[in-house]
Amino acid sequence: MKRSTIDLWVGLFVAIGIAAVVFLSLKVANLTPQSADQTYTLYADFDNIGGLKVKAPIKEAGVVVGRVAAIQLDTKTYRARVTLNLEKQYTFSRDASAEILTAGLLGEQYIGLLQGGDPDELKPGEHITLTSSALVLEQLIGKFMTSFTGGNNKNSASAAQ
Amino acid sequence: MSSDHFIEFRNVSFAYGERPILKNISLTIPRGKLVAIMGGSGSGKTTMLRLIAGQIPPSAGQVLVDGRDVAAMNHAELFEHRRRMGMLFQFGALFTDLSVGDNVAFPIREHTRLPESMIHDLVIMKLAAVGLRGTQALMPAELSGGMARRVALARAIALDPQLMLYDEPFTGLDPISLGVIAHLIKKLNDALGTTSIMVTHDVHKSLDIVDYVYFVSNGEIVADGTPEDIRSSPSPWVHQFMWGEADGPVHFAYPASTSLQQDLGLKGSQHD
């Protein structure tokens, strides 16, 4: 086998390998250049985050606008503090609301944002104040059962607290 | 003192495990001489060459090359020693993944920075010397046994070594090539001042070209001398070896620990 033929094949091999990695990064992992200077951070506190995970998508009108960066428990209020990494190009008004939703009946959970009408925008590091918690299936069933049996349902809305 | 003794064995013994192969051998080989080592199969001739090349250390005694103990050399010294040495292996040991030309060019490419055109010319010259010009593109698998040995010889002499070790250069050669190769070995020795050690079974051809002969049997030197001494030697060893007699001091058979009858189960005494 001639040396130049071998070189050619090996070059092709490596090129296809690099193309495969690029394909995996761009098309499969959807690598959007999300370095720190292209995102900004907002916070949102929830009573109950259900099964929300770090890296879960954040969607506005179904479009992914960012990802969950961290989830912590605020030891003062005992609520879950979720750190949201949002792309710079999307800004939200002060009265935007965040809600934890489920894709499908048993699917993974994500954060749905709903843009408000306030002309003032949320600045990086600020909190989204209007939040609503995840629907926890057991609680849902519990609520349904108690309301069905006509029992007291006055505290069921704040069951998570 | 021993400066003109290029190779010197001082009371060298060697054993593979428990089995002694060489027993207390002492010999000297002067610089620039062509010396033959002869002896029966399995008598330890290849082992002696391996000791000189530093592939194995002696279990006792010293092997000196140019006054330096091979076994005591560090990595760099051994490298230097081997760079100036060429060795023809008993079975050729050509690199099967390289063509004939690349095999001969191998030591040149590894140890020099010569331009490719000059390497090409050198390879052709070396191959021409062994009568195989035009085989550069063949692969070792496409060669006959005798051709492979000659390519191996061309590779061994590629860098014009100061010390050549030939392990049976004549086996597998037709009488004509044998004559040419014997002449080539002699010429290398005379023209380049190479010190050469040749292990061989071909008594008559080698007596024509060598300066000195050692006879080895059972790990010991049993006779030595110049070709004239040998031809007129009264030694029974030499006589048996030169005339290929089955009976004599050299035992044809390997020293087995059980008798033939026992092995064949005729006496049936040693079953376990």
Place this chain on the structure above:
Amino acid sequence: MTELLLSPLRRLGHSTINAIWRLGFITRFLLAILRYSGQSLLRFNLTIREIYFAGVMSVIIVVVSGLFVGMVLGLQGYNTLSRFGSADALGALVALSLLRELGPVLAALLFSSRAGSAMTAEIGLMKATEQLDAMSVMAVNPIARVVAPRFWAGVISMPILAAMFNVMGIFGGYLIGVVMIGLDSGTFWSQMQNNVDLHYDVINGLIKSLCFGIVVTLIAVFEGYDATPTAAGVSAATTRTVVTSALVILAVDFVLTAFMF
């Protein structure tokens, strides 16, 4: 009677000592390879040649296997997921199984039986026919000239082959899920993209295959170099390469998975 109890213990002790001894030996061998790697990286055409034999020659088997594994994943995944009404997640399932586990592991298993065994046999035969001896007598270190280029070729080829396996597998899953079963192509890809993370899944998978490349090639060259220089010895060494590689790949995979995910 005590002998009956002691002899298995003694055997266990013996094989343990043997295993540890070999482990130490293989570690020293790796250090020697690294130490003498200069030449194989400086004269890179030596390594390129070995990439051709180890990597390029393994492409066909890796690509075809990847395609079939992806198609099987597509079929089985669809069957299972559709029971829970989440057939949409097929793309994510196929991609994640391949990237995290199947791609690196199966590509490494294929590589060890295709290229690793060939390396062992080649080096073992070079030893048996005194080619390695001839080389060291010519003052050329066989570890630098023969072993190190093969080692680096394996280490370089393995992640490339695993990436090819993954791409073909995903394509196979796409063929089954979208082309044959008729799932929505957009959902297939977007589910995949939403669930596959570049660092967590893609890069970790590549790191895995790099580790597999190191252990598989190391085992292959070591077994060849350590082979008994006879026909039987070389064939035993070749078998050992495939068996040991398979066990070590799975064990290393377990350890890496425990650390990564």
